[in-house]
Amino acid sequence: MIRKEINKISEVGKALISVEGNPGVALNHVVELLEADSNQSLSFAKAINITEDTTRFQVFNGTTGLSTKTKIRMHEIPLTAGFSNKMLGRSFDGAGEVSDGGPEVIFEKQVSTRLDTLNPTVRNVPKQPLWTGIPMIDVFNTLVKSQKIPIFAGPTEPYNRLLSQIAKGAQADVIIFAGIGLKFDEYHYFKEQLSQSGNIDKTIMFTHLAGDSQIKGLMLPDVALSVAREFGDQGKDVLVLLTDMTNWSNILRNVANYQDMIPSLQGYPGSLYSELAKRYEVAADIEGAGSITIIGATTLESLEDPVPDNTGYITEGQFFLENGKLKLARSLSRLKQGVNGKTRSDHRAIMTAMASLLADAEKAHEASEVGAANDAYSQKLLRYRSDFISNIEEPFGEPIELEPALDKCWAILKRHFDPTETGLSKKLIEEYWDKN
Amino acid sequence: MNDINKKRTGNLISIQDSLVKARFFDDVVMGETAEISVDGKFLQAEVLQIQPDPKNADAGIVEMQVFEDLTGAKIGDEVVFKGTPLSVLLGPGLLTSVWDGLQNPLxxxxxxxxxxxxxxxxxALDEEVLWDFTPSVKVGDEVTGGDVIGNVPEGNVDHKILVPFKFGTCKIESIIEKSSVNIVQQVAVIVDELNKKHELQLAFRQPVKSPIPFRERAIPSKPISTGVRVIDLLAPVGYGGTVGNPGPFGAGKTVLQHSLCKYAVADIIIMAACGERAGEAVEVFKEFAELEDPTTGESLMNRMCIFGNTSSMPVAAREASVFIALTVGEYYRYQGKKVVMLADSTSRWAQALRERSGRQGDIPGPEAFPMDIPDQIKGMYQRAGEDLGTGGSLTFIGTVSPAGGNFQEPVTQATMDATGGFWGLSQDRADAKKYPAIDPLVYTTSVYDGFVSWEDRKKMLGILNDANDIDQTISTIGLKKVPVANYVQFQKGLTIDFCVMQQDAFEKNDACTRPERLEVINKAVQNLIGSEIDFQAGDVDDEQVKELIKHKFDELRQWWRAWNYSAISEEEINNLPLAVDKFILQEEYAV
Known part of the structure; x- marks a missing residue:
């Protein structure tokens, strides 16, 4: 097939180029940029804004080295991602090209990266727990297959360590790691952790390092999620780790600014919510097929920042990491009610009781800071609080199964309270209080 | 409008995300719909603006938003203008349906x-299903838009077949006998004032941005039993009322919406899942089908229809979905039905407007929302209301998702201004897992005669307020310095909060409280509020007295919570005020 070539680049900016006139390229279709004299391929680009006078492209490899003489070859297809089972154990860049220096992968097929919405009627209501061995998750905020949930954490928190701890023990058929704006040591850490756990053979890594072309970072989740979706459609249970979605949103913000879009909050485009939702909504338990679970990492200075704020409205809860602990107060799994009623009879009740006591304890803690928690009950609450933080909110360490974790909860309650103070029903008290 | 038989077309000259411009040489009507031909597919669009063409004095430029993904669109692609504004198909078969935001059946x-x-x-509606049509007019009768010409049973609902609202005075020229027909077969012919004949079917299309009128509008006053205690006791909503329900994420908006879907006493529930998580809409139409309607005992889905325009679907259709859902609600109201519509979330709807106006290059208002957003929000809520003329009502409960949980942001503020009721969900209460997290001290209602008397409500609020104040005192100066009498007041408030205002949406017996049970609870609450209790502490110091008081109230709370979960028979239910009375006398009450 002879592909049409044009030679009319009129504008080269940061990550974007424009072509004068209307070369006949369609929206979101791909073109290839070629060195004028040697015809050597420089990069691919995607048409994002077309008028009869000018067409604008996002350049995957960045615009450094491009000139008005650079040739454009039209491919007349939208962006696709290569798919193959041979991708397992390998690393790729944001455009789906091999990036680990290994041999080329022969793709079985090309999959669309448009991330069409799954028809809601073919979604199953999520009902299968995904155990992690972390009591704070398993007991208090059970993770469920097909859930989309971020880890909210300050930039210096060990969120990547937590992600890899979850990945190491995850009962998934395929793990897709999607890293945007990673530092090299983070990439290396993941790779090593996954290799040690033996999960590397069922893992595909898509990585974009800090400093790589912004457009490649921007497209990375779409490529990674399209590949994940193909595995899901083939019946596999897939776990996708997206880290860090704040980096991704910042690239989105930069590119929106290059495109002169009117910013809404803190410079982010008004479409931030829809753009994040489009990616997170790929998570699904598909009727007659597999499932896709997404755990993201969202770094933040404040919960009110646009990225965590919008993310919170999109995802099905969040895990909140602070001072290396998974905090109960701000963490939530919205899907837990679908699974935690079918475990042990005390699961829901003890979860509610401990949370309610912890809220009281937090108040007592605040009071104690001004010397006002001087009554006996407040003292009890304060002791309970420190016990809870060091024994339940600690995410790292040996995995614990659900039942021993529940027993541990009873033991903590018993250490600090009388049965009536717990708000637990007489029936449960009779059944469990003296057993622990 | 225009002569719709003549094909009017244009060609694309600009494509950006979901916004396109086209050049046309004929005529284009503001607000009409259009189809854009892209790679052999036809994409739906709506006209937003018409401008002169600087390049061609004989042509004009039309700006449109497209409801579907435009990948593959090219300059020059053909646009066909349809001559009709965005509309919804109304007729039997609406109930139990699940659509996307443009009424495509999912x-x-x-x-x-x-x-x-x-x-x-x-x-949009199944064209093959047969409905048992019974005419109620005869040849020669005079009818106007909105008049009933017959009815069909739609499940348990008596679905009235209306003359489309666009018609003025007409005469029935023919009407079929009682028979089974589908929605595309002709059931009647009417003749208008100009002697023009029109065929009528069971279903017709209605533009969504011009409201269906009221016959006789009234002020909502009769409260809806929602089953949610804090709402029915303190902040009731009336049939035909409006409520804004803002809350930061994780505060329990979704669970509350689902509770309302399940337990609110109404003929019809319409859910507009607007830009929210797909999983939540799925839960509704997959799980609710197995639940019972509180009034008929049938599947809950039989009284529902759902517009599932979820967050990853095209943004432009989000705006449409709310108007489409509202129009369906107005249609059933006109038939005399009590309709409750839930929109989750109106913030996503407002954001869709923001994205569009940003692309159009409008000068942005606060937080980049369009300047006229408050007016648009008011206009939307104004379509709810009670109609004495038909006996129907449309209640509109919209959730709001304020950025950063900050109620000062433009959409929350405009909503507070637009609605009669306001249920503010509190982050603090949600963090303490005190659900539903409606703050009993932060709400408004426009219904004064609720399920309990105004006086009783005032007393309840009074003690909750007192408890809140004393709680703050305890956390600032410590429990030691709080007098015993105040501490008792604090414990009373705490008990009412814990046992009455908080409710477990996932416990079968606690999830829904009907007015009869509410009355019993109110009796116990009022007795507790008005009581003076002698705790017979004997000769001990104040701190020990307080410990004893706390212990006694802990026991009461434990007993009351258990009662919430377990009391079912009339006798068991009536045990509550008896137990509270005994507690007041410090007698044994465990039964």
Whole structure:
């Protein structure tokens, strides 16, 4: 097939180029940029804004080295991602090209990266727990297959360590790691952790390092999620780790600014919510097929920042990491009610009781800071609080199964309270209080 | 409008995300719909603006928003203008349906593909199902738009067949006998004032942005039993009322919406899942089908229809979905039905407007929302109301998702201004897992005669307020310095909060409280509020007295919570005020 070539680049900016006139390229279709004299391929680009006078492209490899003489070859297809089972154990860049220096992968097929919405009627209501061995998750905020949930954490928190701890023990058929704006040591850490756990053979890594072309970072989740979706459609249970979605949103913000879009909050485009939702909504338990679970990492200075704020409205809860602990107060799994009623009879009740006591304890803690928690009950609450933080909110360490974790909860309650103070029903008290 | 038989076309000259411009040489009507032909698919669009063409004095430029993904669109692609504004198909078969934001039936589309692809569409209502039509007018009768010409049973609902609202005075020229017909067969012919004949079917299309009128509008006053205690006791909503329900994420908006879907006493529930998580809409139409309608005992889905325009679907259709849902609500109200519509979330709707106005290059208002957003929000809520003329009502409960949980942001503020009721969900209460997290001290209602008397409500609020104040005192100066009498007051408030205002939406017996049970609870609450209790502490110091008081109230709370979960028979229910009375006398009450 002879592909049409044009030679009319009129504008080269940061990550974007424009072509004068209307070369006949369609929206979101791909073109290839070629060195004028040697015809050597420089990069691919995607048409994002077309008028009869000018067409604008996002350049995957960045615009450094491009000139008005650079040739454009039209491919007349939208962006696709290569798919193959041979991708397992390998690393790729944001455009789906091999990036680990290994041999080329022969793709079985090309999959669309448009991330069409799954028809809601073919979604199953999520009902299968995904155990992690972390009591704070398993007991208090059970993770469920097909859930989309971020880890909210300050930039210096060990969120990547937590992600890899979850990945190491995850009962998934395929793990897709999607890293945007990673530092090299983070990439290396993941790779090593996954290799040690033996999960590397069922893992595909898509990585974009800090400093790589912004457009490649921007497209990375779409490529990674399209590949994940193909595995899901083939019946596999897939776990996708997206880290860090704040980096991704910042690239989105930069590119929106290059495109002169009117910013809404803190410079982010008004479409931030829809753009994040489009990616997170790929998570699904598909009727007659597999499932896709997404755990993201969202770094933040404040919960009110646009990225965590919008993310919170999109995802099905969040895990909140602070001072290396998974905090109960701000963490939530919205899907837990679908699974935690079918475990042990005390699961829901003890979860509610401990949370309610912890809220009281937090108040007592605040009071104690001004010397006002001087009554006996407040003292009890304060002791309970420190016990809870060091024994339940600690995410790292040996995995614990659900039942021993529940027993541990009873033991903590018993250490600090009388049965009536717990708000637990007489029936449960009779059944469990003296057993622990 | 225009002569719709003449084909009017244009060609694309600009494509950016979901916004396109086209050049036309004929005529274009503001607000009309259009189809854009892209790669052999037809994508739906709506006209937003018409401008002169600086390049061609004989042409004009039309700006449109497109409801589907435009990948593959090119300059020059043909646009066909349809001559009709965005509209919804109204008729039997609406109930139990699940659509996307443009009324495409999702189950039907799933037969074609698991994924929603641009250009996919299917008839909004099933055209094959037969309905038992019984005429109620005869040849020669005079009718106008909105008049009833017959009815069909739609499940348990008596579905009235109306003359489309666009007609003025007409005469019935013919009407079929009682028979089974589908929605595309002719049931009647009417003749208008100009002697023009019009065929009528069971279903007709209605523009969504011009409201269906009221016959006789009234002020909502009769409260809806929602089953949620804190709402029914303190902040009731009336049939035909409006409520804004803002809350930061994780505060329990969704669970509350689901509770209202399940337990609110109404004929019809319409859910507009607008830009929210797909999983939540799925839970409604997959799980609620197995639950019972509180009034009929049938499947809950029989009284529902759902617009599932979820967060990853095209943004432009989000705006449409709310108007489409409202129009369906107005249609049933006109038939005399009590309709409750839930929109989750109106913030996503407002954001869709923001994205569009940003692309159009409008000068942005606060937080980049369009300047006129408050007016648009008011206009939307104004379509709710009670109609004495038909006996129907449309209640509109909209959730608001304020950025950063900050109620000062433009959409929350405009909503507070637009609605009669306001249920503010509190982050603090949600963090303490005190659900539903409606702050009993932060709400408004426009219904004064609720399920309990105004006086009783005032007393309840009074003690909750007192408890809140004393709680603050305890956390600032410590429990030691709080007098015993105040501490008792604090414990009373705490008990009412814990046992009455908080409710477990996931416990069968606690999830829904009806007015009769509410009355019993109120009796116990009022007795507790008005009581003076001698705790017979003997000769001990104040701190020990307080410990004793706390212990006694802990026991009461434990007993009361258990009662919430377990009391079912009339006798068991009536035990509550008896137990509270005994507690007041410090007698044994465990039964």
């Amino acid at each position: 189950y039907k589309l799933s037969e074609e593909d698991h994924y929603l692809k641009p250009g996919m569409n299917a008839p």
